[in-house]
Amino acid sequence: MTANTTPRRHPLLPVLAGSRAVLVGRDTPDPDADHGFGHGYESAVEATRALARTLTSPTIGTPFLEAHTEQLVRGESPDAVIDAVRRAAAAASDTLLFSYAATGPEHWETPEGAEQWTEDPGSLRSVLRRVADLMWDSAATRLVVLLDCGSAQVAVRHFTRPDRPAGHRHGAQLSLLGAGRVMLFGSEIDPFTSTLTRALQAGVDGGPEALNLVALGHAVEAKFTELRYQVENEYIPGAKQLFFHGGHEVALGINRAFPPDDRDVALRYPPRYPGAFFAHPDAVSEAEGY
Numbered sequence: 001m002t003a004n005t006t007p008r009r010h011p012l013l014p015v016l017a018g019s020r021a022v023l024v025g026r027d028t029p030d031p032d033a034d035h036g037f038g039h040g041y042e043s044a045v046e047a048t049r050a051l052a053r054t055l056t057s058p059t060i061g062t063p064f065l066e067a068h069t070e071q072l073v074r075g076e077s078p079d080a081v082i083d084a085v086r087r088a089a090a091a092a093s094d095t096l097l098f099s100y101a102a103t104g105p106e107h108w109e110t111p112e113g114a115e116q117w118t119e120d121p122g123s124l125r126s127v128l129r130r131v132a133d134l135m136w137d138s139a140a141t142r143l144v145v146l147l148d149c150g151s152a153q154v155a156v157r158h159f160t161r162p163d164r165p166a167g168h169r170h171g172a173q174l175s176l177l178g179a180g181r182v183m184l185f186g187s188e189i190d191p192f193t194s195t196l197t198r199a200l201q202a203g204v205d206g207g208p209e210a211l212n213l214v215a216l217g218h219a220v221e222a223k224f225t226e227l228r229y230q231v232e233n234e235y236i237p238g239a240k241q242l243f244f245h246g247g248h249e250v251a252l253g254i255n256r257a258f259p260p261d262d263r264d265v266a267l268r269y270p271p272r273y274p275g276a277f278f279a280h281p282d283a284v285s286e287a288e289g290y
Contacts, residue, residue, distance in 0.1 A: 023052050047197070096144070098144070145176040147176070150180055151180070159174065200253040204255055205257050207255050208258075211251050
């Protein structure tokens with residue numbers, strides 16, 4: 001490679017100039033000094049900040065430019081969130097990402113009493129329904145949605161509902177990954193957003209060169225499965241359920257645990273990178289001897 005040669009950017013990564021990201025983190029109630037955040041729940045605000053830093057990091061290929069990434073983590077109003085998504089949707093021509101992480105009740109009305117965050121998809125009073133409409137109206141060809149909230153199963157339907165109004169763009173590809181917020185043993189040992197962030201930071205053993213949402217989802221599931229083996233308790237609940245839709249069309253980072261260029265050596269002696277995630281829950285079971 002000559003000094004003037006620009007390194008090849010993986011085609012699954014967002015096109016920098018035409019991609020935008022909006023990340024929302026909401027915490028209710030306030031942190032509890034005696035019991036940790038929200039009586040055991042991880043702070044959605046801090047997890048969102050960490051994810052935003054990672055999505056703009058050159059160590060994983062700079063999926064998004066920092067200037068094109070907006071964080072709303074200071075209790076912004078629904079209108080402020082809608083305005084941010086509207087700006088991003090108007091500017092995006094390739095990838096438009098929206099991340100929503102929240103602790104506490106999702107169905108409480110806003111102080112103005114006008115809207116709720118994750119109301120039923122049939123309601124016109126849901127903030128996330130308005131977000132979904134703006135995303136589908138954008139010129140972006142790849143839509144990415146990350147959801148981490150107590151009513152994730154309801155929130156998902158805003159983005160996947162089949163009754164989008166006439167006139168919405170239908171050519172965009174939707175990649176969605178999300179999970180609810182569930183506490184095990186009095187604390188949330190398997191938060192989705194921070195686990196996803198760590199998968200991007202550490203890489204996935206046996207995963208593809210570019211980590212699309214399917215690969216990331218399986219890696220997160222593997223980490224949840226791994227936690228079940230590590231927790232010493234007579235009763236270990238099942239792994240947290242993830243919600244998938246699409247996911248093959250866009251990557252959120254380059255896999256830091258991808259084998260070196262000498263593929264023959266790598267195939268004969270597959271490396272196990274320190275801290276890297278397993279690629280699938282089955283790999284965890286094999287490693288644990290089950």
